[in-house]
Amino acid sequence: MATPCGSVDRAAGRVPAYALDRSHEVQELNNPQPVIEGCVLRHIADPPACGQRIDRHVDPGDADISGRRGQVPGSFLCIDRGGLRVLAGGDLVNELVPFRSSTLPELVAAAGERAGMRFLEFFAANIRNPHTRRAYARAADEFLA
Amino acid sequence: MPAIGAVQPVHVATWIEAGTRELAAPSVKQRLAAIRHLFDWLVTGQVVPINLAASVRGPRHVVTSG
Numbered sequence: 664m665a666t667p668c669g670s671v672d673r674a675a676g677r678v679p680a681y682a683l684d685r686s687h688e689v690q691e692l693n694n695p696q697p698v699i700e701g702c703v704l705r706h707i708a709d710p711p712a713c714g715q716r717i718d719r720h721v722d723p724g725d726a727d728i729s730g731r732r733g734q735v736p737g738s739f740l741c742i743d744r745g746g747l748r749v750l751a752g753g754d755l756v757n758e759l760v761p762f763r764s765s766t767l768p769e770l771v772a773a774a775g776e777r778a779g780m781r782f783l784e785f786f787a788a789n790i791r792n793p794h795t796r797r798a799y800a801r802a803a804d805e806f807l808a
Numbered sequence: 809m810p811a812i813g814a815v816q817p818v819h820v821a822t823w824i825e826a827g828t829r830e831l832a833a834p835s836v837k838q839r840l841a842a843i844r845h846l847f848d849w850l851v852t853g854q855v856v857p858i859n860l861a862a863s864v865r866g867p868r869h870v871v872t873s874g
Contacts, residue, residue, distance in 0.1 A: 774811040774855065781853040785846055802842035806823055807812065 768807035813856050815847075820864045833869035840866040 790796040847859040
């Protein structure tokens with residue numbers, strides 16, 4: 664049943680890319696300075712290999728996007744290639760990188776880059792619980808699609 | 809709707825109303841909470857001026873036990 668504002672293929676169990684929290688997992692970073700839609704992933708001194716797991720706790724460091732510095736232990740918030748990626752601690756630089764804007768809901772993408780970034784920040788920085796993040800992302804995706 | 813700034817409470821209410829026909833009340837309440845929180849966050853970031861989902865009421869859910 665289509666909702667007035669669009670719908671999600673619930674039968675397929677689709678979860679928005681920005682809801683996928685793959686903690687402690689860093690995916691492939693082929694190019695240390697990829698430029699993706701105007702956003703630059705700055706300075707990754709030692710990009711981890713594809714699928715490499717990092718078991719240590721990570722200090723969020725200087726680039727604190729959440730306003731909760733020091734309260735996000737080991738927060739590798741790696742949210743798929745289609746969404747956003749936050750790399751934290753060690754030799755890595757904390758970074759919030761929007762990837763393809765097509766992953767954003769249409770209404771958010773139409774509102775501009777700032778809205779898109781803020782939208783992604785909501786899931787990355789404001790919601791701790793991965794279950795909540797997933798549920799909220801599904802609801803937002805369905806409403807705003 | 810052209811952009812997220814054009815969302816009106818009636819849009820949220822319609823979506824919630826449609827949700828009540830296929831989902832349980834707590835699920836619909838959770839979805840409404842998600843939209844409320846999201847708009848709160850967008851208000852803080854000055855993406856939208858006000859939270860237009862704040863005034864929408866969700867379905868009633870009563871649990872009687874004991």
